[in-house]
Amino acid sequence: MINRNSKILNSLGVALAGLVLVLSPLLPASAARLGTTDALNAAGGVTIQVQALDKLMSDNQTVRFWVWCAGGMGGGGGGMGGCRIAGPILELGVGQRANVSLNVMMAPQESPPYQGHTIHWHGLDVSQTEDGVPETGAAVLGDNYSFSVDSRYVGSHMYHCHVHTVKHLEMGMYAPFIVKAVDGAGNFTNVINSGGPSYDYEWNLMYSSVDPAYHTAVGDSTTFADYNPKYFLINGNEGRSQTAPAETVTAAPGKKVAIRLMGVQSVNTSFEIKNAGGSSQSFTVHNKDGFKLPATQTLTKLDLSPGQTADVMVTLPGTAGSWYPQVTFKNLRNGGSYSNGVVYTRLNF
């Protein structure tokens, strides 16, 4: 179920970036995925579990997260793997049926009334029985989810736990869910939305914010009345400077890259792409919340509030270089940036 060729390409890593040009004639019809490669086909029978993950932050503090792990027929090697913040990526073709099990047998969890976990398919507009909301009837001690979506949904969505969301979302149980257009044979195609332009590469950037106090508080604690984020992540990583980015990826010059922006942070954000000289590069916004915009927008800055997604595209320059896509995290009162609130990534070409 994984696109094996793109996985191999990615595994060559940044050091072999120069080879990408050489290899690109071998690229399959499916575009290359930049960054993490643990995407699973949700139609392939995926089992999701929850595990604790202790992460050492840049200030040497350790924060405990609860993260998704995946296994099943689509998963790497059959066992549970890919336990990380903002993973694993799930993908689903239009008209295909997602079949995902949530197993919470070994999961870290809270005490009643907030025990267990669920999966909410954020943006996929599934029926009440699949919505993952305990208060409207979702099972919290394990569940199977089955749903399909039509072509309007081609784009970026998310999945996350919806038990005691004020805590559980913060704990790290979130990841991208990408809906793909399919060809006549049911294979994924590389279009940004139904009828939209194609891309050569795709790159998921999932934003989150971390208030360490929320990671230790439980139940109806007054801690949850006040949010003081201290760390800001893209794909689960801090990236406080261009020289220590949250993620570095490499694509070929002149190619088109779909950048999928997904916001599960609890504060406001704006996305920009800077070149090496610091000037803002324009990009084209095709989808908002996984739905095609009535007209594309060409921007140099895009705000995403908590829970929003956007699909943007860029065409890389024809000569080698680097761009620095970055996200500024801003408070909800007056839009001021948080300290250490800019997270950098790096896109080499």
Added chain:
Amino acid sequence: MQACRQSVVKRIRWLVCQSLVLSFLVVLPHTVYAASYTLYIRSGTHTINGNGGAVLKVWGYTDNSTAAPMVPGPQLQALEGETVTVTVYNQHTIPHNFVVRGITTDTAAIAANSSKTYTFTTPKAGVYLFSDTLNNNINREMGLYGALVVRAAGGVKKAWTGGPSFDLERVWVVSDMDKKNWNDVAGAGGTVSTGTYKPNYFMMNGLGGFDAMHDPNSVLQDTTGKVGLLRIVNAGQFDQSLHFHANHFQIVDKDGTRLSSPEPGDTINVKAGTTAMVLFPLRKGIYPMHIHSAQMETANGVYLNGVATLLVGN
């Protein structure tokens, strides 16, 4: 998969499983259709019910000279192009004002124990925030805000004259209050230090989520497939990111700017002091609408007693 299974185990906070019992007769208790309104500015208390709730000291507009302040204030309604007169009596001990954002411009104070009459013509259909703009946001934070609904000519069910149609509508005034640092202090006559604002109450039409999920004026409920027009006013100090389960909406108006081509979404950021209007087609079942920002889902930390309500397709 199996609806209802969990609710026996979990704390039941929403009416689920058994059909949600909501009156189909939506009562708008404080709505008066008239070209002229009288409002009174009063101090008093406002209660958020349920776990985490509290009694907050507030200042608010009300439609009764001897009653408690209302949070939000009485809903004002008018038709597109209608001339509206609002007389405001300040029965409080400090100066206040009354400004309809985007319509009126007189920000001068109404002194304590005096009144002022505002006359304006509604420029175009939509939803507007009215509030007290004085005192460095303190007066608005304390509860002096509400919504003016301006309907299309003839009161037809269109977002504006010639605009997109809807079947039912709700007005969602969302807001926040910092009990400890602002309401307790200002309510006791003290000086608020506005540099610090840590709201711990987040309201939908003045209610915590536990109430708002049963409030017929907040819950969007009707036959599956009906299209609801949501007139959203963020009267608070924090931007609010409203996430809708069940369906994507179409944004038709962003803070008074009509979109000729509606924009789709499942989450809308309504910035503090601004408005939006979205069309939402109801889907069969019971689904939440909630803020997607951590603490704003809570009342003083208690989950789902913040800004939340339900979207119900019968």
